[in-house]
Amino acid sequence: MKGLFVVTVASEKGGVGKTTIATNLAVYLKALNENLPVTIASFDNHFSVDQMFALGPRSEGTVADLLAEKWNDQAVRFGQYGVQYIPSERRLIPPHKPSEWLRKRLAGLGLEGILILDTRPILDWFTEAALLAADLVLAPVKDRASLINAGALRKVLDDHGRTASLWLVPSLVDARSRLNGEVRVHEFLRFAAAERDYQVVDTQINKSPKVESLASGFSSRIPSVLTHARGTIVHGQFRELAEFVLAKYMDSSRSERPESVSSGLSEGPHLAGKRLVAECPVCCQNSLSGSGHFYFELRSRRSGWLHPGCLADQFDGFELFSFDLSDGLVAMVIDGPGLLEIEPRLSLHLFDASGDLVVTESCSLSEEGGVGALVEAMLGRPLHQAYHELILVCFDQADILQQVSPEGRSAWRGVRRKVLRELRLAGLF
Numbered sequence: 001m002k003g004l005f006v007v008t009v010a011s012e013k014g015g016v017g018k019t020t021i022a023t024n025l026a027v028y029l030k031a032l033n034e035n036l037p038v039t040i041a042s043f044d045n046h047f048s049v050d051q052m053f054a055l056g057p058r059s060e061g062t063v064a065d066l067l068a069e070k071w072n073d074q075a076v077r078f079g080q081y082g083v084q085y086i087p088s089e090r091r092l093i094p095p096h097k098p099s100e101w102l103r104k105r106l107a108g109l110g111l112e113g114i115l116i117l118d119t120r121p122i123l124d125w126f127t128e129a130a131l132l133a134a135d136l137v138l139a140p141v142k143d144r145a146s147l148i149n150a151g152a153l154r155k156v157l158d159d160h161g162r163t164a165s166l167w168l169v170p171s172l173v174d175a176r177s178r179l180n181g182e183v184r185v186h187e188f189l190r191f192a193a194a195e196r197d198y199q200v201v202d203t204q205i206n207k208s209p210k211v212e213s214l215a216s217g218f219s220s221r222i223p224s225v226l227t228h229a230r231g232t233i234v235h236g237q238f239r240e241l242a243e244f245v246l247a248k249y250m251d252s253s254r255s256e257r258p259e260s261v262s263s264g265l266s267e268g269p270h271l272a273g274k275r276l277v278a279e280c281p282v283c284c285q286n287s288l289s290g291s292g293h294f295y296f297e298l299r300s301r302r303s304g305w306l307h308p309g310c311l312a313d314q315f316d317g318f319e320l321f322s323f324d325l326s327d328g329l330v331a332m333v334i335d336g337p338g339l340l341e342i343e344p345r346l347s348l349h350l351f352d353a354s355g356d357l358v359v360t361e362s363c364s365l366s367e368e369g370g371v372g373a374l375v376e377a378m379l380g381r382p383l384h385q386a387y388h389e390l391i392l393v394c395f396d397q398a399d400i401l402q403q404v405s406p407e408g409r410s411a412w413r414g415v416r417r418k419v420l421r422e423l424r425l426a427g428l429f
């Protein structure tokens, strides 16, 4: 059994579903893998965790012991559904320690498997410490306000080089409601989140009256979605969310091993937490040697390599490709029909090695085959499902493309951010 994997559920916004996600995630993780130790604790002063998991009389240890000088392992209790829980505390006092300290503390407790931390809707010492202790941060977003609020979490993580752990989870999604009568709220959220360069989990948690009723009775017990709302869509969505977390947990032990790469163009295992496609999207032959042009799709974070010859064939006749591309990067902006049923267009923006915009060119994507087929292969979905998408294609930036090394990943994030900023400033994305 490997060491502890910490999942923190956080948002500064109240009532976005943090506690519902944290508690039910614990139940679903255990249901998916009964041999995996799953522990949950909350830094909130509500007792929802206890209401869902407590068995037997209240004991001495609480979550305050996680922060005390001396660890009391009696604080971890065996609870409902096979989930271990640490009883909550009404009044928690932050220790006189920097918030980074909690990460080391948790690693030294001898806990195994997955620890889920629920947090308060404020960015206090506890939330910050839980963010920095996390291998994976799930931030529920239900509307524009909570999306904007996620910026505060990202800032904390950014400042400590831990941005990659942050994933947004569309939550309390009303599947029927639309913005301006056209765009579904969750589609807008995904679009707006990708535009801000957030990672968003592929699933979402819908708003469900059944789920709401579970926590709103007068009973001292809160039942789980798994046992009391199996017939709902949310049941399947929690399963998917738990599968995502489980995959991250598994990945965490082999993230440095390139052989975990997916085969085929289908969605598959991740390399260093990203979806890596094994074949060139033009010729469908293996392109994992890493010597071609690297591409990255912003929304789903698919990436892979294109054979240089294959790319040249597709863009034969484009003026932009007659420029010197060495160490440059092309941003492909796709305006798909997904949101507004418009005719799809592709705009290409060439950036030089220092990140300055050199030239722009655009074309229609409505014809069958050719560039349209290439775009679909890079997006990993049909063009009619494309909204406002961005694919970056890098030319020979070998040093930043060592995606398996933490330095390579961080350099690549820097390049991506700079290009996104330039595109926004120029009103191109």
Ligand SMILES: Nc1ncnc2c1ncn2[C@@H]1O[C@H](COP(=O)(O)OP(=O)(O)OP(=O)(O)O)[C@@H](O)[C@H]1O
Pocket (backbone or CB within 6 Å): 013, 014, 015, 016, 017, 018, 019, 020, 021, 044, 119, 120, 121, 172, 205, 206, 207, 208, 209, 211, 212, 213, 215, 216, 234
């Ligand atoms: N998927 C859902 N469908 C319907 N109601 C939900 C769903 N998820 C949560 N709720 C309800 O929304 C309310 C807020 O949920 P929850 O307590 O999980 O949010 P929170 O972010 O933890 O709130 P706080 O910031 O106050 O801790 C609760 O009444 C809960 O029952």
Ligand SMILES: [Mg+2]
Pocket (backbone or CB within 6 Å): 018, 019, 020, 044, 118, 119
């Ligand atoms: Mg809560």
